[in-house]
Amino acid sequence: MAYDFLSIEKKWQQRWESEGTFNVERDPGSEKFYCLEMFPYPSGALHMGHLRNYSIGDMLARFLMMEGKQVLHPMGYDAFGLPAENAAIKYGTHPHKWTWDNIEHMTDQLKRMGCSYDWRRRVETCNPNYYHWTQWLFLQFHKKGLAYRKTAPVNWCESCGTVLANEQVINDGHCWRCATPVVKKNLVQWFLRITDYAQELLDSLDDLPGWPERVKLMQRNWIGRSEGVRLRFALYGASLEIETFTTRIDTIFGVTFLALSPEHPAVSFIADRSPKKDEIEEFVASSITQTEREQAAAGGEKRGIDTGLFAVNPVNGEKVPVWIANYILMEYGTGAIMGVPAHDQRDFDFARKYSIPVIPVINPPTGEILDGRTMDVAFEEDGIQCNSGKFDGMPSSEALPAMTEWFVSSGWGEREVNFRLRDWLISRQRYWGAPIPIIYCDKCGAVPVPESDLPVELPLDIEMKTGVNPLAGADEWKRAPCPKCGGPGVRETDTMDTFICSSWYFLRFASPWTESGPFETEDTDYWMAVDQYIG
Ligand SMILES: [Zn+2]
Ligand SMILES: [Zn+2]
Structure with a gap:
């Protein structure tokens, strides 16, 4: 006998709905489980990816319900965003209508799929009763x-x-x-x-048992904590100092240029005093796209312009040329870097392209002596200091703290902790x-x-x-x-x-009906934290 999907599914789905089989309430006497799935954009219709994802959650939720747990298994829609505007323009409709039509259609599809949701708790981020609290x-x-x-x-x-x-x-x-x-x-x-929370975010990674190391590392790199020195280079013959940040003060004697981001606030001051004012302005205007800039920073084609001005290295009084370069991003650090081509690959690529001198200040521990004229890659590892005044011969791992102490106590800069994280x-x-x-x-x-x-x-x-x-x-x-x-x-x-809308929806699922706040703490105290997220 053939299995009659249509009538059998319909029968049970109707019964689940009329009996409220998957509706759930707080029950302090029994164990809870919060099974949360990624909520979809109401993009039109479900696709196989949705089906796969929501089947996993459905199986887990049903299994735990049968074990007698109070299982919160909700669904909603991440309903604001540009796609709705584009679709509305394309089809001559209104984003509001387009979005709500899709929400109803997709809800119908999810019901026909037989998912075990407590549909009374559905939230839509574009609903005024939700974005009120956003x-x-x-x-x-x-x-x-x-x-x-x-x-x-x-x-x-x-x-x-x-x-x-x-x-x-x-x-x-x-x-x-x-x-x-x-x-x-x-x-x-x-x-x-969000940068106010950088250290807290970092520290809390140590308190995440069961998370893959790979994911924690991604997060760590995104926060990007680095310890180093904030230092100042005085412009030669002008009353201005350029601040930079470095984690490698052990390479300070190897600085052969200074490079500024095209958006650096000092650029117009420098252009006004440069014989190449027009060229500088042209270069800045041509370095407009963020994409090009990020590619240059990540290893792509680097471009720059020599401003004709010089800055003074505080440790030895040497004059180094000041450049403006497309691979320096204003969003990171101070928007200016000390260029040490012998020991930084990006600076090395830039220096070779523009024939800027390369001065090694750390030799490999193997005893090899580097020659700045013939090196074909930067030497970025630890080694033995050279060309570094009184620090010559010291292992660079020892020189880093020693030179930091010397540099800071000489009044040339301050210790600083930096984060890659931006607001x-x-x-x-x-x-x-x-x-x-x-x-x-x-x-x-x-x-x-x-x-x-x-x-x-x-x-x-x-x-x-x-x-x-x-x-x-x-x-x-x-x-x-x-x-x-x-x-x-x-x-x-x-x-x-x-x-922003999708950063707190999991809390709203606990109290979707409340009108006195984004959620009720007695609800979130019971349901939070999410026990399983699938998405
Ligand atoms: Zn007023
Ligand atoms: Zn346009």
């Missing part, structure tokens, strides 16, 4: 100084009038939509001060996201929307156009009285990166 969280960060505004360089298309993601800058620096050359523009953007740029010039709850007032500045006025809802009556943030044109929505002085104000038209 905005509330932003306000708490703002109150503590953890959400702040600063000017940051971004990719900008003049023709589209919008910021572009690095991935949207193509064909050697052109806009992916209209092929206009992309420029770097300094815009005021919102950030979250998180969260503002997007997009419509389909959670509005940042801020009102600008000429008198009071950036004023947070009072919590009692949340959520700041997205207006639905907008015009969708390519490359323009519809919120910037929503004049009626934008106008709002200043919460502080009552005078005329204007709403922030940037929305939050969707990764």
Whole structure:
């Protein structure tokens, strides 16, 4: 007899739904299990990847339910983001309609798949009852100084009038939509001060039993803690000092150039005093795309320009040329480096390309004597100091702490711990996201929307156009009285990166109905932490 999928599945799925088989409540008397799966973008329809992922969670959840555990197995939608805007423009619909239609369709598909979810707990990040609390969280960060505004360089298309993601800058620096050359523009953007937590994030990696070492290492490298020295090079004949950071003060005698990022604030000062002002400005303008810059930093083609100015090495008074180079990223360190080509491969590649001298200050422990004129790679390992004044002959591993002590006590610099981690740029010039709850007032500045006025809802009556943030044109929505002085104000038209929305949904699943906060602690005390994440 053939198995009649259609009628048998339907029968049981209806029964699960009518009996609330997978609905779950807190039960302090019994053991809980929180089985969390990656929640999908409502992109249209489920694909085989979803099916695979959600089957794993479904099996686990059902098994544990049958063992008598209280199993929280929820599902929701990561529903804001650019794809909805693009689809809306493409199909002549509204992101709101496109998204909600997809949510209902995909929910129907998941039900037909037979997944054991407590559907009463479904959350959608684009639902005002959810992003109310995303905005509330932003306000708490703002109150503590953890959400702040600063000017940051971004990719900008003049023709589209919008910021572009690095991935949207193509064909050697052109806009992916209209092929206009992309420029770097300094815009005021919102950030979250995640760097305040760098050390805590790093320390907590030691407290993660059962995690693959590979994953922990990735995280460690992303945080990127390094101990070193922050030092200053005085510009020769000018009243300006350039700060750099190095983890290799043992190579300080091998410095043969200084290199600045094209965005370094000292570049215009230097250009004004350089015989090559025009060439420098041209070079800076041509080093616009972040992609090219990151590739250069990672080992790709390096370009630079000699400014004709010199800086003074504090340890020996030697004058070294000051360059501007595309492989120096403003986002890391100080945006300027001391170039030690003998002992850093990137500096070596750059020095060979532009015939800058290479001076070895550490020889290999094998006894080999390096010759800067004939070396074909940088020597980056430990060895024996040479050309290093009173430190000659000392193993470099001993020289590093000794030279740090000497350097710092001579007043040339300070010990410093640096992190690769940067603050998180969260503002997007997009419509389909959670509005940042801020009102600008000429008198009071950036004023947070009072919590009692949340959520700041997205207006639905907008015009969708390519490359323009519809919120910037929503004049009626934008106008709002200043919460502080009552005078005329204007709403922030940037929305939050969707990764903010998806950074706390697992907490909302514990209390999806509460209207008095993002979640109830008695719920999260019971359900958290997530016991198994699948995604
Ligand atoms: Zn464009
Ligand atoms: Zn005001």
